[in-house]
Amino acid sequence: MTTQDGSDLETLEDGALMVLFANGDPGAARVLTKRLLPRAFRHAARVLGDQAEGEDVAQEAMLRLWKAGADWQADGAAKPATWLHKVVANLAIDRLRKSGRSVELGDDDFADDAPTADAQLQDAGRMSALDAALRTLPERQRQAVVLRHIEGLSNPEIAEALEIGVEAVESLTARGKRALKAALEGQKEALGYGT
Amino acid sequence: MARETDTDVDLDALFAEAREDAPSDALMARVLADADAVQAEAVAVAAAPAPARRRGWVAGLVESFGGWGTIGGVTAAGVMGLSLGLYAPTTVADILGAETLGLETAYDITPDMTGLWGEGDDV
Numbered sequence: 001m002t003t004q005d006g007s008d009l010e011t012l013e014d015g016a017l018m019v020l021f022a023n024g025d026p027g028a029a030r031v032l033t034k035r036l037l038p039r040a041f042r043h044a045a046r047v048l049g050d051q052a053e054g055e056d057v058a059q060e061a062m063l064r065l066w067k068a069g070a071d072w073q074a075d076g077a078a079k080p081a082t083w084l085h086k087v088v089a090n091l092a093i094d095r096l097r098k099s100g101r102s103v104e105l106g107d108d109d110f111a112d113d114a115p116t117a118d119a120q121l122q123d124a125g126r127m128s129a130l131d132a133a134l135r136t137l138p139e140r141q142r143q144a145v146v147l148r149h150i151e152g153l154s155n156p157e158i159a160e161a162l163e164i165g166v167e168a169v170e171s172l173t174a175r176g177k178r179a180l181k182a183a184l185e186g187q188k189e190a191l192g193y194g195t
Numbered sequence: 196m197a198r199e200t201d202t203d204v205d206l207d208a209l210f211a212e213a214r215e216d217a218p219s220d221a222l223m224a225r226v227l228a229d230a231d232a233v234q235a236e237a238v239a240v241a242a243a244p245a246p247a248r249r250r251g252w253v254a255g256l257v258e259s260f261g262g263w264g265t266i267g268g269v270t271a272a273g274v275m276g277l278s279l280g281l282y283a284p285t286t287v288a289d290i291l292g293a294e295t296l297g298l299e300t301a302y303d304i305t306p307d308m309t310g311l312w313g314e315g316d317d318v
Binding site: 021022024026029030032033037038041042045046055058059062063066067069070126127130149150151177180181184185188191 | 222225
């Protein structure tokens with residue numbers, strides 16, 4: 001896929017594609033969607049524990065990205081991927097809180113003692129078990145674990161997306177991963193282990 | 196995918212599986228449709244003719260005086276007059292380097308016409 005002036009869109013960075021999109025290039029949105037939509041969708045679906053809701057949030061976040069295109073600075077500090085994860089994180093938290101599925105934040109975010117996932121791990125399927133275990137984590141732990149271990153963001157990128165400090169990210173990801181493992185430990189059969 | 200059969204949950208393998216999740220084609224199509232709509236709207240806004248600028252009353256007033264050039268000239272003359280009025284006459288005289296009339300100086304500039312009226316010693 002090439003730009004209107006013939007250069008290869010696939011070789012361009014996301015920020016440059018955003019500027020091309022704002023300038024009316026028809027191919028820029030397709031490349032950006034191919035790169036960014038899977039990330040937004042996985043982030044939203046894993047945090048919400050629901051594929052359909054994940055799709056809604058991912059679509060809304062991408063729409064906001066398109067609308068932000070006109071003001072995007074190609075050489076600005078914001079990276080489209082990090083910006084998008086920040087939007088997804090906020091939209092997902094809004095949904096969790098409105099639906100009453102939120103695990104309250106605060107000091108518990110940094111605690112090791114995640115509630116047991118036993119009652120939530122009845123569904124068959126490894127991804128269902130993962131979602132159920134993730135649901136037992138406080139919101140920010142859940143977001144941090146998903147962004148670090150599934151989306152592969154660096155700690156500074158996660159800090160920017162979640163609007164917290166880098167040290168807090170390190171704590172959240174470490175404790176979150178420990179809590180997640182503990183939550184899954186009793187469900188080896190559902191996960192296909194130890195058979 | 197190969198599953199471990201040991202006693203530890205392999206979180207990394209689980210995360211790797213989660214990374215394989217992909218959005219549906221339908222979602223991809225909806226997102227691209229949104230992008231096209233936003234892009235079309237932006238292009239339409241950019242292509243629309245700019246609304247005619249309404250001329251303010253100040254601009255009309257300035258034009259009635261002959262434009263900003265005239266206003267500038269009148270203003271400069273006003274400022275000059277004001278400054279002449281504010282400074283003492285001696286200061287102005289210093290600046291001009293010329294004599295000026297002072298109130299204390301009396302000049303008899305009326306010609307003596309008594310000679311025309313008298314006849315001999317009679318007046």
